[in-house]
Amino acid sequence: MPPPLPPVAATRPHATTIHGVTRDDPYHWLRADNWQEVMQAPETLPADIRAYLEAENAYFAAAFETPHAALTEQVFQEIRGRIKEDDSGIPSPDGPWAYNSRMLEGKQYPLLVRTPRGGGEEQVLLDCNEEAGEGYFGFGGAEHDPSHRLLAWSADRQGSEYYDLFIRDLDTGRDTGEVLRSIADGGVWSADSTALYYTEYDDSHRPFRVRRHILGTPQAEDEIIYEEADPGFFVGVGKTQSEAYIVIDAHDHQTSEVRLIDAREGGAPILVAARETDREYDVEERGGLLYILTNAGGAEDFKIVTAPAGTPDAGHWVDLVPHTPGVLILDIIVLANHLVRLERNEGLPRLVVRDLRSGREETIRFEEEAYSLGMAAGYEFDTTTIRFTYSSPTTPARTYDLDLETGARTLLKEQEVPSGHDPAAYETKRIFATAPDGEQVPVTLLYRRGLARDGKAPALLYGYGAYGIAIPASFSVSALSLVDRGFVYAVAHIRGGMEKGYRWYRLGRREHKANTFTDFIAAAEKLVADGWTSSGRIVANGGSAGGMLMGVAANLRPELWAGVIAEVPFVDVLNTMLDATLPLTPPEWPEWGNPLASSADYARIAAWSPYDNVRAGAYPPMLVIAGLTDPRVTYWEPAKWVARLRARKTDTNPLYLKTHMGAGHAGASGRFDRYRETALSYSFALWAAGLA
Numbered sequence: 001m002p003p004p005l006p007p008v009a010a011t012r013p014h015a016t017t018i019h020g021v022t023r024d025d026p027y028h029w030l031r032a033d034n035w036q037e038v039m040q041a042p043e044t045l046p047a048d049i050r051a052y053l054e055a056e057n058a059y060f061a062a063a064f065e066t067p068h069a070a071l072t073e074q075v076f077q078e079i080r081g082r083i084k085e086d087d088s089g090i091p092s093p094d095g096p097w098a099y100n101s102r103m104l105e106g107k108q109y110p111l112l113v114r115t116p117r118g119g120g121e122e123q124v125l126l127d128c129n130e131e132a133g134e135g136y137f138g139f140g141g142a143e144h145d146p147s148h149r150l151l152a153w154s155a156d157r158q159g160s161e162y163y164d165l166f167i168r169d170l171d172t173g174r175d176t177g178e179v180l181r182s183i184a185d186g187g188v189w190s191a192d193s194t195a196l197y198y199t200e201y202d203d204s205h206r207p208f209r210v211r212r213h214i215l216g217t218p219q220a221e222d223e224i225i226y227e228e229a230d231p232g233f234f235v236g237v238g239k240t241q242s243e244a245y246i247v248i249d250a251h252d253h254q255t256s257e258v259r260l261i262d263a264r265e266g267g268a269p270i271l272v273a274a275r276e277t278d279r280e281y282d283v284e285e286r287g288g289l290l291y292i293l294t295n296a297g298g299a300e301d302f303k304i305v306t307a308p309a310g311t312p313d314a315g316h317w318v319d320l321v322p323h324t325p326g327v328l329i330l331d332i333i334v335l336a337n338h339l340v341r342l343e344r345n346e347g348l349p350r351l352v353v354r355d356l357r358s359g360r361e362e363t364i365r366f367e368e369e370a371y372s373l374g375m376a377a378g379y380e381f382d383t384t385t386i387r388f389t390y391s392s393p394t395t396p397a398r399t400y401d402l403d404l405e406t407g408a409r410t411l412l413k414e415q416e417v418p419s420g421h422d423p424a425a426y427e428t429k430r431i432f433a434t435a436p437d438g439e440q441v442p443v444t445l446l447y448r449r450g451l452a453r454d455g456k457a458p459a460l461l462y463g464y465g466a467y468g469i470a471i472p473a474s475f476s477v478s479a480l481s482l483v484d485r486g487f488v489y490a491v492a493h494i495r496g497g498m499e500k501g502y503r504w505y506r507l508g509r510r511e512h513k514a515n516t517f518t519d520f521i522a523a524a525e526k527l528v529a530d531g532w533t534s535s536g537r538i539v540a541n542g543g544s545a546g547g548m549l550m551g552v553a554a555n556l557r558p559e560l561w562a563g564v565i566a567e568v569p570f571v572d573v574l575n576t577m578l579d580a581t582l583p584l585t586p587p588e589w590p591e592w593g594n595p596l597a598s599s600a601d602y603a604r605i606a607a608w609s610p611y612d613n614v615r616a617g618a619y620p621p622m623l624v625i626a627g628l629t630d631p632r633v634t635y636w637e638p639a640k641w642v643a644r645l646r647a648r649k650t651d652t653n654p655l656y657l658k659t660h661m662g663a664g665h666a667g668a669s670g671r672f673d674r675y676r677e678t679a680l681s682y683s684f685a686l687w688a689a690g691l692a
Contacts, residue, residue, distance in 0.1 A: 004062040006655065007055040009643035010048075018578060019599040023612075025575065027640040035636075039160035039205065039629050040182070042662060053628070053639060056657040064623075064656055068683050071692050075481045076679035080672065081419035082477035090387070090399060090412050093117050094379035097148055099125075108132065108670030112142055112151075125151055125170060136662050137670070138163075140185075144170070145193040146243070152187035152196055159662065160629040161205075165198065167215070180219050186210075186237050188246060191263040197225065197237045197246055205583035205631045207235050210248050212266070226250075226259060226269055232586035239263065240285040241334055242381045245309075247283060252587045253467060256280045260309070272312040284334035285309060286356070291334045292317065299323035300502045304332060304341070321354070328501045333375065336382040338404045342375050344470070347430075347442050347499050349373040351388060353404050362407055368392045370430045370444045372472030387412070391475040393428040393446040393489075396421060415475065425449055426483065428473070433492075433519070433526035439507075441519045442493040442500070443526060444473045446483055453531035458562065458689035459488040459538045461524055465496030465516040466545035467591065468505040478678045485691055488532045494519035496545075510593050510601075514608060517552045524560050535560050539685040543567030543625075544633055551610025551641065554619055561620040563688025565681050568630055571610040572637040574602070583631050611637070614644045618651040623684045625677075626659040635659060656684075 011026035030049055037044045065072070085105040091098035098117050101110040109128035115121070128139050132155075140154030140163045149170055154163040165180040165187050184207040186198025195214050199207040208231075211222040226248050228235045233250045240247060246261040248269050255277050259269035272283055272290070280302075281294035290307045296314060297303075304321035307313075321329070321341065330349070333340040339354040351364035351373065366373070371392040378387060384404045391397040396415035403410070427449050432440040451457060460482055464471055471491050479489045493499035496508025496516040508516045524540075527533050540561050542550045547569020554564050570576070577595050579585055593601030606612055622645070626638040642657040649655070658680075686692040 004059055006059050006063075006646060007052060008646060009052055009639075011647075016578075018595065019602050021602070021606075025640075027643045028575075030639045030643070031634070031636040035634065036203065036205065039631055040158060040162055042158065042628050045628065049636075052643075053635070053657075053659045053661070056639070056642065057659060057661075060656040060658045063654060064684065064687075065658075065680065068687060068692060071686065072676070072679045072683040075682050075686075076676050078419070078481045078484075079478050079675045079679060082417045082421070082480065083671075083675075084416040084418055087416070091115065092378045092387075094144075095148060099144065099379070103671070104129070108672055109137065109139060112153075114144075123170075124173070126153055126168065131155065132670070140165075141187070143187050143189060145189045146191055147193045150193060152189065154183070154187060158629045159627055159660075161631055162201070165196075178215065180213060180222075188237050188239050190246070190266065191243065195266070197261075199235055199237055202231075204231070204581050206231060206587070208233075210235060210237050225261070230586075231580070232589060233257075234587055240283070241377050242285045244285050245283075249282075250275070251280070252590050254278050254280065254590045256282070258283050260312070270312070272307075273314040273317075282332075283312075284332060286334050286336065291320070291332065291339065293329060293332050295502065297323075300506070301325060301327055302329040302502070304329065304339070326501055328498055330498075331375070333377040333386055335377070335384075335386075335404070337384070340375065340386055340404070342373065344498070344501070347493065351375060351402070353402070353407070355404075364388075364402065364407075366390060368395070368428070370428050370473035371395070372474035374472075391415070393444065393473055393475060393479075394423045394426045396423075396475045417477070421480075426480075427451075430473075431526060431530065433522040435495075435515065435519050435522045437515070439495070439515075439519070441495075441523055441526075443523045444491045444493065445532070446479060446489040447532075448483055448486070451486075451488070455528070455531050455534040455537075457486055457488050457533050457537070458685075458691065459490055459527055459533040460541055460685055461490045461492060461520070461527065461538050462541045462546075463492045463494055463520045463523070463549050464542060464544075464546040465492075465494040465508055465520065465549055467496070468498045468502070470497045470499045478675070478682065481679075481682055482685060485686065487685075487689070488527065490523070490527060490532075492520050492523035494523065494549075509591050511604060513592065513604075516549060517556060517608065520549055520553055521557050521560070524557070528560075537562050537689065539563045539565065539688050541565040541567075541681070541685070543569070545570050547571060547624075547633070547638075548573060548610060552608055552613075554622065555610060555613045555615065558617070558619050562690075563621040563623070563685060564619075565623045565625075565684060566638070567625045567681070568627055568633045569610075569624060569638050569641070570633045571641040573609040574605045574612050576634075576637065577601075577605060582634065611641050611644060614641070614648050616648050616650055619645060619649045619653060619655070621653045621684075621688050622655050623681065624655075624657045625681070626657065628659055628661050 012029045014025045014028035088102040091100045097114045099114045107129045112126040138156035142153035151168040154165040162182045167176045167178045184199040188197040202208045208228045210226040213222045236249045238247045248259040250257045257275035258272040284291045303323040305317040307316045328344045331342045354361045375388040389399045399413045401410040429445045498505045547566040550566035551571040595602035624638045626635045628635045
């Protein structure tokens, strides 16, 4: 049978003039006027838009998904074979109980449980598989109350990140019937278990308000505790590790402002330090003293200061751990007698434990060339133990308890790979690519031991490069399905992330954003120059802001790529940054620039925005994935991009758009469904590399 023909989107004139520049956007009609309604009720999507998205889905199914279903299933089964389906977490003690979660064989979602701290019969608190039903189920987490009698848990049923929060009676095992509808986040308990703090969205899907819900009262009567007036700031709510304070955090990507509420007494929130542009800070507490992680005073890689809880303003901040340029403090845990900080030095993470009684410090290091490290405090404050997890591209995750008094590590769990995994069969390596301005860009590689560096191997090159997010050099059960077929799996740690400190982030945003793109291309060229692969043998992969990177890379250097996989790609950057009604636009201006207010920002974004720079010319094969109810990268961005690519590209390479009509930014909600999505993307990568 002849191959199916791809859909062709209609064009409808839509001219706008900003800063004296007039642009026509013929695919603007794909943006539903009722997009806010669509987020919560996908069935309200206008018929003409639905018809186009479904036609693209049908084309993808006929042209690729169905013909390659056997390969996708094979890759999926390989990935599934590497996970322990009936896996259990590690109990985390809290008072008389130890809380845990388990996965059941064949099930998509976790089972939340607890056992008496000293041992005894397990109690099932919540079976998410029973609650999920047949459709999308985005589990928002669960928090038990301080009395251990109640559980607040939440779920999103559309992928739009509107959550309903339920209260479960742990004595009966049943929900009480009390529900908080369409909240943004939260479920933070007061110390006396009588109230919950939560955030809610404004009409543009921005978390902007904190309310306090008194149990047993109607949601409509919930008191407003804090409301943010600036649409460029998002609001969150949490609690200090000491559980002494409820924490209200207002922030954009470079500026933050914190307020504290006494968790026992309640009352009005107390401001810690008024917001100052480009000053960030996070707050913990111990014995009436605040421990503040901040970049104040030019501490670009952050420092730790203290201040009395009664006089917390910046005028009372005193350095505890001074700023060390090039050593980025990522996070802190404050306990009764210890301060633990997670740092990154020369691209690699480490733990530093400080005894707050003596000031003595000990650094916890690891020896592999590239690895990832994470830490968790658990529930308790008066403890001498924290938990950390270590892995590398060749080493499955290992979870340890660290005794802060003795420094002893206790291995609690090592990630099992049921189908078998021999770390010695693989090699991981960190190489450095030279960017056009001379900066050295780290690239982490994973490949089969003995791989010939003759340029014949295909490669998958992953990149993100935004918001200061560093991509960890961690173990992946999925990547092995490519590596075992001869791929080099590469991660480019490009500017826009914080792999090399806060400066690395600063040099990859706003007026420096082009560095992100040229770093990624330099990483690809390094792979070619060193014989790891060849030009035209590299599959580029990225999602969200990394999907934007994919769009720019395809525009700038199409000949480098065997294929491009762009997942929920942020590609209509200029139009989105010009639309202040969209959820993320005002908070994103510090990251990308404000083209509404600045003609220079307008010109700068217009010069690289993927949608605005699609040209007449050849493009590599491309797979683009979107989510209809995605509030972060709205569905019309990838849809418009694909429509314009179809109209302008001059090659016959396939271009596919798959829109999940019942999911959002994170894709499918169940663990197996997510692995199926990965298998589908990897089957495209294998096909693009000529291995399918």
